Amino acid sequence: MRYRQTGLWSHETERATPGFTLIAPLQCDGVHLIGMNGEVRHSWQTPSKPGNYAYMLPGGHLLWSGELATGPNPGGGKGGLLREYDWDGNIVWEYEDDHQHHDFRRLSNGNTVYIGWEKMPVDAKAEVQGARLGSEDQGGIIWSDYLREVNPSGDTVWEWHAHEDETLLAEPLHSMSTRKEFAHCNSVAEIPGGDLILSFRKFSIIAIVSKETRRVRWHRRDDSWGQQHDAEMLANGNILLFANGIHVETGVYHSRIVELNPKTGEDAWVYRGSPWPSFFSPNISGAQRLWSGNTLICEGLPGRIFEVTPEGDIVWEYVSPWFGGPWQGGQINSVFRAYRYEANGPEIEGRLGAVL
Structure with a gap:
């Protein structure tokens, strides 16, 4: 898939939100911070393509997932190697689980969940509803999801x-899906109070899991989302998500x-x-509400x-x-995802100078 032009397409300086945008190309090694004119301002060298993406932590650090050759990969999004780099590319933390996939977050308590x-x-397989019968993985396996929180020591x-969650087991998978996976969780994020908001692609569900009870305490299914990604709770308490829009009845x-x-x-x-x-991605993808009120x-x-x-006008565009x-x-x-950071925010802290 090739556009006729890559790099910067447009930039309305008066309305776009100044900052640096982080990109981890899904099929390449390396992670890059680009300026508003599309120029690369800083990069981290990585040993492999990402296990989807990377994002910045305070103090100029980068949290990245790399794809390991071992472990299962029933539905895409495979990672396995979690690494934290400092600004200069030194490894300051590392953790491996070759069953890790899609998402991982540094929590407010300093631990990491993935x-x-x-x-x-x-017994749980017998309760799975929907999808195409006989489409399980080899040997009749259905892969489910777990969340694991580890401390800095890896415990x-x-x-x-x-x-184990009855709320999810009661929901049928999309009729067009295979039964290789139950749920296919593709995002996790912490919300105020410490609970976790999750996105489940296989049945177009957003759910909040209680850290205390280990149960879904709120969920919403909307098949019109078309197997969404990247559910995030905003400061106003609303939830922002990327509705991919596949297997829906809109006609297009x-x-x-x-x-x-x-x-x-x-x-x-x-x-x-x-x-x-003109705007369509059947998989991956995400959105970030910026400090200006615009959305990346x-x-x-x-x-x-x-x-x-907020009115839907495109004020910056890059390929x-x-x-x-x-x-x-x-x-x-x-x-997989991209994030923008302020030049003098806690992540970059002025290391790149002014936004050009």
Whole structure:
């Protein structure tokens, strides 16, 4: 998949949010901070392509996941190697679990939580509803998800297992899905109070898991999201997510960014492309609400990253120039997620000087 032009497409300096954007190309090694004009301002060298993505921590550190060759990979998003780098690329923390996939977060207590795959027990498999019968993995395996929290020493201090939660077991998988995986958790994030918000692709569910009870305490299913990604709770208590828009009944596939009010169940804000099909990624992808009120969107499959105003105007647009593969018979420039950071914020702390 190639655009005719990569790099910066447009930049409205008066309305775009100044900062540096972090990109971890999905099929290449290396992580890059780019300026508003698309220029690379800083990079970290990594030993492999990412286990999806990376993001910055305070003090100029980077938390990154790399893809290991061992362990299962039933549904994409494989990682396995978690590493924290300092600004100069030195490894300051490392943890391995070759069942880790998709997402990982540094928590407010200094621990790290991540998603992993595990085989469903026989009794739990019998309760899985929906999807295409006979489409389990080899040997009839259905892979479920777990969350594991580890402290800086690598000790496990908390776990949660999707197949043990009655709320999720009561939900049927999408009819178009395979039964290789139950749930397919693709994002985890901490919310105020310490509970965790999760996104489950296989049945278009957003859920909040209580750290105390280890049970889903709130969830919302909306098949119109079309197997969403990247659920994040905003400062106003609403939930921002990337609605991929596959296996839906709209007549034409297209993606949306949805800001959901979890108390009312109503959409507080929605972004669509114009026309709708001009914005579409069937997998990966994410969105970040910026400090200006604008939203940074990562249209993951085609590697397009752009910023929109609350009115939906595009004020900054960039296409990743980093291609790798092979993927589906060719080279691709996909990006799982992208994040923007303030020049003098706690992550960069002025290390790159002014935003050009």
